[in-house]
Amino acid sequence: MAVAEKVSKKNHGPMNSNGRFPVYAEQFNKLVDVVRELNPTEGDLTATTVTTTGVNSLTGGIVVSNTVTEYTVDRQLSSLVIVGTGPHALGSAAGQPVVAAPGAGYALQFVGAVLIYDYATSAYTGGAGDDLTFYINSVAVSNSVATADLITKTSDTILNVNSLDSIHTLTENVPMYLKCTEVTQPQSAAGLIRVKLTYRVIETGL
Secondary structure, rough: OOHHHHHOOOOOOOOOOOOOOOOOHHHHHHHHHHHHHHOOOHHHHOOOOOOOOOOOOOOOEEEEEEEEEEEEEEEEEEHHHHHOOOOOOHHHHHHHEEOOOOOEEEEEEEEEEEEEEEOOOOOOOEEEOEEEEEEEEEEOOOOOEEEEHHOOOOOOOEEEEEEHHHHOOOOOOEEEEEEEEOOOOOOOOEEEEEEEEEEEEEEEEO
């Protein structure tokens, strides 16, 4: 394969000390020959390392548009959160916060979640029907999960939770939380729930 000689001070002197060099037909023709002889594989570009610096990082979210950014977060709910009605428990009036309020001029949108129940030792009891749900400002924003299909099961379980199909109201600068009817902890129930939550932060312009 032909190799074109690079223009340098050794083969051409600068003109008027401005760093420019004259290029003659001999060098140009060699360059044309090299380009013409390239095989398709020789023209492939490969990368050994790809980073998200300056583009979109996991912590910085995925920019969907100028006013919408999408995030995915992991939350782990221990038995202290799963049972009872104490502060931040699933059975409390305010539930368990999963995403903080986004700030004035922004609203949260629930996209979807995967709930992973990691069973341990024995089963939880209690709960009532299909009421494990994601909320924003007391408005349900997800389909509900039956307690018997997740928290009170006697085996590991993975569930997909979708956003509501129906129209629902979103409110600026309020958190998103997960809650259900109070669950109890007989004997030594020690299972936990891993929440893989995807949501969007919407700039409302209001």
